[in-house]
Amino acid sequence: MLKLTNVHQKFEIGTVNEKHVLCGIDLHINEGDFVTVIGGNGAGKSTMLNAVTGTNMITEGTITIDGSDVTKEPEFKRAKYIGRVFQDPRMGTASDMSIEENLAIAYRRGKPRTLKWGITHKEREEYKELLAELDLGLDTRLKDKTRFLSGGQRQALTLLMASFHHPKLLLLDEHTAALDPKTAAKVMELTVKLVEENKLTAMMVTHNMRDALRIGNRLIMLHKGSIILDISGDEKKKLNVPDLLDMFEKASGEEMDNDRMLLS
C-alpha cells in the first residue's frame, strides 16, 4: 500500500544549520496494516509522515502509494489517498467555518471543487447520523463554527473527516497528545473503532508506549532518522513496555531520554 524506498530528508541544505532528519528510510506497509510509530524527540516521526503527505518534499528516495509513484506530487494531489489528523486540534478544521461545512469539504477530498452547492440536504442528514454515533453532542450543532468546539471534539470531528471515502492511508500524528487523559482515551477508542470498521490502512505516531503496544498489528521505532525496530504480529503482542525500552537501548546504544514517553 505504502512504500518508502531509501527516503532522505534534509533541511536547510548548504547552510551551517543543515539537518539530516531522515536517513534512508525503507518501509513497506501492507494493506490493512495498522502501524504505530514511536521514537524520541527529533527521531523524525513527524517528518516521515510529512514526507508521505507531501507537506515536505523529500531530498532523495521514492514514495509510492497503492502502486503509484507520488514522490513528485504536491500535497494537495496526494490528498485523494490520504486522511490525516494532526497533533494540534486547531489544524484539522477551518475554525471560522461550521461543523457541516468542514465535513462537506472533507467529503469532497481529492475531488475538483465546482460551483455546485457546497453541501446538500442529503449530506446533512448523513452527517447528523455520523455525528450522533460519536456521541459528543455534535449532531445538534451542525451550524456551529468549529472554533467553539473543545480539543477532543475537534479531533473526533477531524477523525471522522479523515476516514471519509475509505482513504488508502490514514495518518495520525500524535493526535491525542494535546488532549487531557480522559479525552485522549476516548479519541483513541474512536480511532481504533474507525480503523477497524472501515478496514483502513493506518500509521499512527504516538508518544505513549502502552498505546503503541496495545494498538495496531505492527510497531516501528525511529531513532535519528532511521528505523531501528520493526515488530509485527505475535511478536508485537508479547511485548511490554520494559521490553521495548530494553530493545531501544540495544538498538540505539543509548538510553531512552524522552520523559514524555517514559512517564505516559
Added chain:
Amino acid sequence: MNVILGALAQGLLWAVMAIGVYITYRILDIADLTAEGCFTLGAGITCKLITSGFDPFISTFAALLGGLAAGLVTGLLHTKLKIPALLAGILTMTGLWSVNLRIMGRSNIAILRETSIISMLVESGLTKNMAAIISGTVLTVVVIAFLWWFFNTELGYSLRATGNNLNMIRAQGVNTDTSIILGVMLGNGLIALSSSLVSQFNGFADISMGMGTIVIGLASVIIGEVVFGRRSILNSLIAVALGSVLYRIIIALVLKLGMNSNDMKLISSILLVIALCFPAAREQVSRVLKNSLRKGGSTNA
C-alpha cells in the same frame, strides 16, 4: 438631510469596494495593497472608454475585467513567485501607477459632458444623489447576492477554508494557490467595479484617486462588523456594505464640524485607528499582517 443623503450616496457607491477589501482581508486573511492602484485602474478604464465613445455599461464591465487582471498579477506574484502578499500588493500597486497613466493618457480625464450610468439616471429625472443611491444599491445587492451564492458553493468553501487554515485545506486536496489567486482577483475586480461607478458619479478619473483606498476599505469592514456583526457570510457582507455607509456618514459629520476636505485622508486614518481600538479588530489586523508578510505557499501557519 442633504448631507446624510450625500453620505448615503457615497457610502453605497463605495460599498462594493469595501466588499472587495473584505474578500482579501477577511476571507483570504491577507492585506492586499493592490486595492490602491486598482481603484484608479477601474476609474481610468471607465473614463477613457466613455470619452472614446463606448457605452457606459460596457465601460463599467471593462473596469471589472481590469480589476480581475490586476488581482491576477498580485495573486501570481504571491503564489508562484512566493513573494509575501503585502509586498506583492505593493509591487502591483506601484506598477499600476504607470499602467494607469498609459491607459488614461494623462493624469486626469473628465467625463462631465459624456453619457454615464449616473448621467442616464439623472436625465430620467432623478437628483444626482438619488441616481448614486439607486445605482449603488442595485450594484451592492447584486454583488452581495452573487457572493453569498459563491461562498456557499464547493469552490467558495475551499476559498474560505484557504484563508482560514492552509494546512487543513491542502490535506483535503485543494490547490491553495488557485484559491488565493481566485480570491485576490475577485476582490480587485469588485474594487475596480466600485471605482468605475465612483468616477461616473464624480465625473472624472484622477491618477491619485486610489490613494487611501485600503484605509477606507478596512475602516468600512471593521466598523461594519463591529456595529452589525459577523455571524455568517451573508451577515458580514451586509455589515460591510452598511459599514461603508456609516463611514461616509461619520466623515460627513466630521467635515460639518469645520474640518475641510483637504483633511479627508487624515480623518480616514484617524477613523481607522479608532476602529482598531476595539481589541478584536486589533488582534485580527496583526494576525493578517503577519500572514501577509509570509512567503506565498509556505506551509507553516
